[in-house]
Amino acid sequence: MEDQAAKLRQMIEYRNLSVEHKLTDHQMQEKKIARNLRIIAITSGKGGVGKTNFTVNLAIALSQAGANVLIIDADLGLANVEVLLGCSSAYTMMNLLNDNVSLADVILQGPEGIRYISGGSGLEQLADLSINDRTLLINKLYECEEFADIILVDTGAGVGRNVLDFLIAADEIILLTTPEPTALTDAYAVVKACRNYSETLHIKLVVNRIYDEDEGREVSVKLIATTKQFLGISIATLGVVYDDHNMVNAIKKQVPLLLSYSNTIAAKCIRTIAKSILQGRSTKIKRNWRDFLHRLIFSR
Ligand SMILES: Nc1ncnc2c1ncn2[C@@H]1O[C@H](COP(=O)(O)OP(=O)(O)O)[C@@H](O)[C@H]1O
Ligand SMILES: [Mg+2]
Numbered sequence: 001m002e003d004q005a006a007k008l009r010q011m012i013e014y015r016n017l018s019v020e021h022k023l024t025d026h027q028m029q030e031k032k033i034a035r036n037l038r039i040i041a042i043t044s045g046k047g048g049v050g051k052t053n054f055t056v057n058l059a060i061a062l063s064q065a066g067a068n069v070l071i072i073d074a075d076l077g078l079a080n081v082e083v084l085l086g087c088s089s090a091y092t093m094m095n096l097l098n099d100n101v102s103l104a105d106v107i108l109q110g111p112e113g114i115r116y117i118s119g120g121s122g123l124e125q126l127a128d129l130s131i132n133d134r135t136l137l138i139n140k141l142y143e144c145e146e147f148a149d150i151i152l153v154d155t156g157a158g159v160g161r162n163v164l165d166f167l168i169a170a171d172e173i174i175l176l177t178t179p180e181p182t183a184l185t186d187a188y189a190v191v192k193a194c195r196n197y198s199e200t201l202h203i204k205l206v207v208n209r210i211y212d213e214d215e216g217r218e219v220s221v222k223l224i225a226t227t228k229q230f231l232g233i234s235i236a237t238l239g240v241v242y243d244d245h246n247m248v249n250a251i252k253k254q255v256p257l258l259l260s261y262s263n264t265i266a267a268k269c270i271r272t273i274a275k276s277i278l279q280g281r282s283t284k285i286k287r288n289w290r291d292f293l294h295r296l297i298f299s300r
Contacts, residue, residue, distance in 0.1 A: 039151045039292045040277070041074075041170035045186025047157030049178045050208040052080040053247060053257070054270070055154040056110075060258040061274035062150055063112045070148040071110070074119045074166050075156040082118060085110045086254035092120020096140045097133050103143045111259055115148070126297060138293045145289040150277075157186075159193040167194050169295035172202045174238060178209045179219045191227050191235070204238035206273060216240035239273040241266050 042055045052075065059069045072093070073081040082088050091106040108116045129137070144151065153170060155163045167173050173194070177187040187205075194201055205223060210216040220237045227233045244266035250257040258267050 037145050037289050039170045040172045041153040041155055041166050042174045043155045043167055043190055044176045045190040046183040049176055049183050051176050052154050054176055055152050056084045056256050057258045057270045059114045059152055060112050060256055061271045063114050065274055065278055067149045070115045070151045072117050072153045074153050089118045092118040094120050096137050103140050134297050138297050141293050159190055165296055168197045169292045174206055175203050176206045176208055179215055184223055191233055192231055195231050203235045205235050206238050208241045209243040210240050241269040
């Protein structure tokens with residue numbers, strides 16, 4: 001009951017805000033959106049299953065295949081993406097609230113042309129921001145669509161609002177799990193939590209750290225059947241990534257696997273997944289970046 005009430009309140013709030021922001025919406029129509037931008041959130045339920053490493057290496061694989069990729073580190077407060085990339089940022093997304101800070105100031109250049117924005121711990125304060133601040137933030141973030149084809153959002157673990165908001169706003173969700181029962185249970189919990197907010201979820205499953213193909217298949221079949229049976233949600237399989245000690249070596253070097261050990265089994269798996277993502281492009285039902293930002297920033 002309480003959940004439903006919260007959902008209703010949220011819908012009403014969103015509508016009201018949409019009216020107040022009519023001018024922005026109008027401007028949105030006027031601006032031609034040339035790119036066919038995709039927003040893909042990567043999540044898992046359980047922490048430590050490999051989301052951030054997967055995101056960073058997937059970004060590199062997509063970039064090597066010709067896409068312009070932007071990573072948003074939405075694992076608030078941890079900033080693991082930049083550690084893996086071996087760089088550090090002075091600014092986070094929340095610094096955009098400062099009049100003197102532009103989008104170019106908060107975007108970092110990673111390897112292979114990938115770009116990166118740290119969400120920063122301040123993102124948790126989104127809910128407390130004034131309408132003016134939200135508008136300022138959203139207007140600056142709009143510019144991302146001018147240079148990105150794919151935005152990957154590395155979310156935190158768990159099913160808190162800070163994770164769910166990103167998942168619900170995204171076009172597609174990549175659900176990452178390992179074969180461990182605890183990871184599977186938590187992956188199921190994320191799908192269940194998302195379903196409370198949206199019935200049109202496009203979820204694709206990646207099983208990380210498998211030892212052989214049978215194991216990967218078994219895990220996929222189990223999770224997909226359970227979510228279908230108990231939640232009525234169809235999840236597609238996107239791929240598997242082998243457990244590979246080179247992943248750990250790459251982390252130690254702070255050079256992503258795809259650049260430091262590019263011919264290893266895990267690197268090959270991630271490249272195959274990138275290919276599937278790019279091939280699946282035309283079949284997607286898509287929201288645009290502005291719609292994503294509205295959902296994220298004004299629906300709280
Ligand atoms: N395919 C893999 N093979 C071996 N180890 C992996 C693999 N993927 C992840 N790991 C290990 O899991 C740890 C956690 O990964 P990380 O990407 O930080 O997880 P998350 O972002 O989900 O918390 C890494 O430090 C690494 O040791
Ligand atoms: Mg992480």
